[in-house]
Amino acid sequence: xxxxxxxxxxxxxxxxxxxxxxxxxxxxxxxxxxxxxxxxxxxxxxxxxxxxxxxxxxxxxxxxxxxxxxxxxxxxxxxxxxxxxxxxxxxxxxxxxxxxxxxxxxxxxxxxxxxxxxxxxxxxxxxxxxxxxxxxxxxxxxxxxxxxxxxxxxxxxxxxxxxxxxxxxxxxxxxxxxxxxxxxxxxxxxxxxxxxxxxxxxxxxxxxxxxxxxxxxxxxxxxxxxxxxxxxxxxxxxxxxxxxxxxxxxxxxxxxxxxxxxxxxxxxxxxxxxxxxxxxxxxxxxxxxxxxxxxxxxxxxxxxxxxxxxxxxxxxxxxxxxxxxxxxxxxxxxxxxxxxxxxxxxxxxxxxxxxxxxxxxxxxxxxxxxxxxxxxxxxxxxxxxxxxxxxxxxxxxxxxxxxxxxxxxxxxxxxxxxxxxxxxxxxxxxxxxxxxxxxxxxxxxxxxxxxxxxxxxxxxxxxxxxxxxxxx
Numbered sequence: 001x002x003x004x005x006x007x008x009x010x011x012x013x014x015x016x017x018x019x020x021x022x023x024x025x026x027x028x029x030x031x032x033x034x035x036x037x038x039x040x041x042x043x044x045x046x047x048x049x050x051x052x053x054x055x056x057x058x059x060x061x062x063x064x065x066x067x068x069x070x071x072x073x074x075x076x077x078x079x080x081x082x083x084x085x086x087x088x089x090x091x092x093x094x095x096x097x098x099x100x101x102x103x104x105x106x107x108x109x110x111x112x113x114x115x116x117x118x119x120x121x122x123x124x125x126x127x128x129x130x131x132x133x134x135x136x137x138x139x140x141x142x143x144x145x146x147x148x149x150x151x152x153x154x155x156x157x158x159x160x161x162x163x164x165x166x167x168x169x170x171x172x173x174x175x176x177x178x179x180x181x182x183x184x185x186x187x188x189x190x191x192x193x194x195x196x197x198x199x200x201x202x203x204x205x206x207x208x209x210x211x212x213x214x215x216x217x218x219x220x221x222x223x224x225x226x227x228x229x230x231x232x233x234x235x236x237x238x239x240x241x242x243x244x245x246x247x248x249x250x251x252x253x254x255x256x257x258x259x260x261x262x263x264x265x266x267x268x269x270x271x272x273x274x275x276x277x278x279x280x281x282x283x284x285x286x287x288x289x290x291x292x293x294x295x296x297x298x299x300x301x302x303x304x305x306x307x308x309x310x311x312x313x314x315x316x317x318x319x320x321x322x323x324x325x326x327x328x329x330x331x332x333x334x335x336x337x338x339x340x341x342x343x344x345x346x347x348x349x350x351x352x353x354x355x356x357x358x359x360x361x362x363x364x365x366x367x368x369x370x371x372x373x374x375x376x377x378x379x380x381x382x383x384x385x386x387x388x389x390x391x392x393x394x395x396x397x398x399x400x401x402x403x404x405x406x407x408x409x410x411x412x413x414x415x416x417x418x419x420x421x422x423x424x425x426x427x428x429x430x431x432x433x434x435x436x437x438x439x440x441x442x443x444x445x446x447x448x449x450x451x452x453x454x455x456x457x458x459x460x461x462x463x464x465x466x467x468x469x470x471x472x
Contacts, residue, residue: 015088016087017088017089017149019148019150023086024118025117026115028115029084032111033109035104035106035107036297036298039068040105041389043067043072044067069139069140074095074097077095078092078144081144084113085115087149087153088149089149089153090148093145095144096142097142097143098140098141098142099140100137100141101137107133107134107139110131116128116143124145175208178458178462179207181461183210184209184259184465185209186210189242189245189249189263191264192220192265194227197220199262199450199453200264201229208460209260211235212257213231214249215237215242215264216241216245220236247277249261250277251280254438260442260461260464261439261440275441284472286435287314288437289307289311289321289322289326290307290309290311290435291305291307291433291434292304292305292309292430292431293333294430295430296426298427301403305415306322306326307409308409308412308416309412309443310434314411315358316361319362323376325436327340330374330405332463335405337373338406339375339399339400339403340406341378341380341406342362342376342380343385343409344378345381347396354410355410358410359378360379362376363376378408380396380398384402388402429452431456431458431459432452435463436472437472438472439467440460440463440464440467444456
């Protein structure tokens with residue numbers, strides 16, 4: 001399957017503005033962000049020409065007071081104007097802002113804008129701006145005056161959808177986009193505990209799937225009774241045990257009776273062995289691989305980590321397929337030409353570090369057209385992949401550095417640790433999906449929160465609709 005977008009492929013909803021005539025006094029918008037040390041380093045480097053790594057510790061509070069208070073918080077306010085209210089086409093004419101309380105790395109700012117007046121003659125809008133820290137103290141307040149757009153504008157999103165359930169309502173926006181596509185039939189494989197069974201029912205209630213429960217009926221009914229869950233109206237494929245459930249679900253997918261699979265309370269290896277069995281008819285020319293779609297407050301765009309769940313120590317050929325699968329997912333979600341960072345411990349090619357050799361070879365494959373639809377660069381250390389400041393300090397000129405949409409890890413262990421560190425220590429939200437088979441496969445973890453499970457099902461719906469027009 002080629003890595004190109006299609007008019008028939010579902011994409012994320014465009015970013016729409018509100019014209020002057022559509023804006024009323026009292027309209028409001030909020031966003032929430034955490035100030036990081038990386039934010040300060042980037043601002044100091046790009047706007048002040050200051051290398052933050054060489055600053056004496058005594059100067060760092062002053063740096064935060066200058067760049068964080070005015071530049072960072074003010075930039076958030078302007079970003080809200082340009083992307084949310086009024087949105088694209090807005091021209092900021094005047095800022096009257098105060099910064100009563102200083103900000104420091106780690107502070108989370110809740111920013112709120114509200115329309116307070118409209119000037120019909122000039123077609124200008126005044127908005128009150130107020131931003132508070134977690135303790136309630138005000139860090140920014142004042143007014144913004146803008147020329148509101150006269151015409152409606154819709155811009156394609158430049159990065160993956162915001163899956164994080166924050167003040168912006170990213171999950172709800174994703175669901176609002178996916179629901180009109182219609183539910184898909186999804187085989188839920190051996191959901192024989194309360195967590196996996198409730199996940200299937202929640203995805204149904206969210207308007208995403210029509211679940212087909214593949215499991216021992218008696219065990220399902222016992223779990224449902226104990227958890228107070230209602231199985232009425234659900235399709236159930238009665239099988240004797242988990243191994244048979246995996247085989248039956250794979251067979252249903254192979255015959256086209258379901259368009260996706262979802263892991264229940266069985267081991268991943270048990271499900272994937274059934275999927276990859278020749279009789280299941282689910283294999284493609286691609287190797288299967290797993291993608292985490294992640295969003296963390298510390299990075300300005302959502303991104304994909306791959307492979308952190310299926311391929312333990314992939315070789316070069318397998319990594320090429322891992323990259324192709326991730327590109328396909330990014331394009332399905334709305335990134336027409338994603339930036340792919342091939343990660344290693346260093347950014348130079350070293351014969352003693354195989355990951356750097358693979359990274360260089362993958363980039364050459366992209367140059368020769370063996371991998372298409374994306375911009376690849378590597379080897380890149382993690383800091384260079386996600387931080388333009390770090391790349392600039394190290395003298396790395398790269399179209400991917402600091403702008404990565406996809407992070408390709410050297411092996412499963414490093415990818416799994418990276419994803420979980422971001423989730424547990426970096427406040428990241430995530431969704432997971434397996435690609436490379438004829439149907440998307442949702443691999444849920446017992447520790448996954450509800451929003452992660454729902455977002456994973458939403459990804460499966462997007463991919464299933466894509467596959468109707470572009471079979472893998």
